[in-house]
Amino acid sequence: MTGDRAMxxxxxxxxxxxxxxxxxxxxxxxxxxxxxxxxxxxxxxYQTIDGDQSIDRGAFFIFNPKDEHKQLQAYHEKFLIEIQPSFLMEAAEKIGIGHQAPEYARVSYRHPQIQQWMTFVREFIITQESEESHQLFLDHSLTQLAILMLEYGAGSHQTSFPSIHIKGPVNEVMNALKESYREEWTLDQMAEAAGMNKFQVAHLFKEETGVSPYSWIQLYRLFRSQHSLLHTAEPILTIALQHGFTNVSSYNQLFKKVYRKTPTEFRRLHRFHK
Structure with missing residues (x-):
């Protein structure tokens, strides 16, 4: 794709x-x-009714059906895929992930498998001029993306923040955080787990994942809590404290930021369809 044009x-x-x-x-x-x-x-x-949403280089973001949004800025290129809910649900049923359309979290992050798919698809579309090739390629690529969205997209169907398989210090930090996610963590402790200083680990973690170490552990706690929220009758306070939140207020605030609804509203919407 050369010049000012759209495909x-x-x-x-x-x-x-x-x-x-x-x-x-x-x-x-x-x-x-x-x-x-x-x-x-x-x-x-992108502007949303709850504020602006940034998508960093190499990251992705998923808007749910009917989410109101407005593009404010795209750097050098706009690249997006639209998938019909019925198509995503067909893929979800085939791989055994629930019977209700996922609600994706308002989280932008990087994931190696998603990035690889994006790079491959872009390069093919750019280098192949045949419209017939593009059409056939899209038919197969949408199935691949639907599976990736279900496996690695952060949403109501997940019981953990999507795993990222990488090597090196960031992986060491992630493993330590997962093992003790209910405990309080400082950046100094994360740096010790990585064998780096705290400035290095903060920069490298954000570069690899698209989110800061502290944001990552908070998101991990939230997604680990979703199973209890949807499959038990435990009080919201109990669930929050069991999953590493210091109080129910911080749990509610994060839920509102990520899903635009409280844990109670999320439970009411999703639990009886699981």
């Missing part, structure tokens, strides 16, 4: 869009599909 490939299950023009502010949208936004080169910014 759209679509079928009944979804759509792929790549463009390097009109990257500034756009109109408000509220689509009936899941929309996976990628930022291959630099930060993208």
């Amino acid at each position: 759209i490939v679509d079928n009944e299950s979804g759509l792929l869009l790549m463009r390097n023009d009109q990257l500034g502010e756009r109109q408000w949208r509220s689509d009936d599909c899941y929309k996976v936004i990628f930022s291959p080169y630099g930060k993208g910014i």
